[in-house]
Amino acid sequence: MENSSETRCENCIIRKLNALNALNKNELKRISDSKVTKRVKKGESIFEEGEKLNGVFCVRSGVSKLSKLSENGKDQIVKLVKKGELLGQRSVITEQSANLKAVALNDMEVCFIAKQEISTNIEGNIKFTKELLLRIADDLKTSEDALVLLGQKTVSERLLELFRYVKDNFGLDADGYLAILLTREDMANIIGTAKEVTIRTISSLKKEGSIETDGKRIKLL
Amino acid sequence: MENSSETRCENCIIRKLNALNALNKNELKRISDSKVTKRVKKGESIFEEGEKLNGVFCVRSGVSKLSKLSENGKDQIVKLVKKGELLGQRSVITEQSANLKAVALNDMEVCFIAKQEISTNIEGNIKFTKELLLRIADDLKTSEDALVLLGQKTVSERLLELFRYVKDNFGLDADGYLAILLTREDMANIIGTAKEVTIRTISSLKKEGSIETDGKRIKLL
DNA sequence: CGCATCTTTGACGGTACTCAATACCGGTGG
């Protein structure tokens, strides 16, 4: 951890993307003074399931996977969090320990903002609270939609949906491949199947012409 | 629909169970004056997926299932809503049309509260907004946990979890059977499988001594 | 009593899960 004097929340465009955009100059200054910027390497965890969180993490760059361990020892990935989103907001709001584990999918830069800063603004700034409410309500819809996906669709449908989701939310690289790389196991843990099944499904999607691959990279057709 | 002069929100104990308990006497009076009590028969729908909601429904009695139609024509039931909860709060908050369909599982009594009453209190009463935030955050956790269930567990594990959930949230009848009756199809649409599979799974759970049945009723052992 | 709905059962095909073995790939150290 290192305090980042070079970056001030007031000037950070990232905050436009989350509930923090409802704060005014003074409120942002306070947050900026107390925040701590942290670099997280690919594969490292930001917090663990069950951990008591002392604040939220604002994602400046990189992508994180939020997952929950099932009793059978396998992870279910519940959400991919991208630049601009707040990690751990639910836990801070409800003052519960984290329901999910957060792991970096690639190198990340996150700003830690202490719980108290968030609570103060929830108490004092109704615009901020409303924004939070909207974001969480949206997360809820996303999660409910994912439930339908898992409950009603076949593996290949779920996999295609995942690829579309990644394309829409993380974009493509210069060659037109999906911009973030997920291991076959991560994919499997998102769509709720075994990694071998995912691999075979990728093969058949290739055969039927829905996708193309280049090593690990995947292109939607 | 009929206006219920006999019941006033100020005196209604139900409201203790949801975000409305953050409102004061005056605010409750306003809501009570404008609210409309409605009786919904088993099987009738309260609102449809995609419908624009003009308010929320406070459940006074009965149980409702919230479901979403998948492209393959089958419903995925996302949530069971019980006495004391607010139906449609997410849609009203985000001002989006309903993401889910609400159908009565048994005869219900619900109070319709106009959207404007809710928005006014979100604007003016930070305690209320905070309460809403907490409830939605909790719904989110529930939904994420359900994701793990669907993604990682076998049909029989999911079915047992469902029975435990029903027991914990809706209780047992006089004979020790689960207090609400779900059709095998409803169960199937909750745990994300076909109704025949559900039926066979119930048989094997009976054989292995995990449950007992008496007609449609089910008892956890 | 008769219709509608729900439940149960059978049979079959296809899908998904598991274990095990092999291939590939990037990085490290000799």
Place this chain on the structure above:
DNA sequence: CCACCGGTATTGAGTACCGTCAAAGATGCG
């Protein structure tokens, strides 16, 4: 430069599970 290593990807084979269609029995309501 090459051999080695750990992690990831791929493939095979066998089995269990699940989805579907069809038909028959049970239940409840008018």
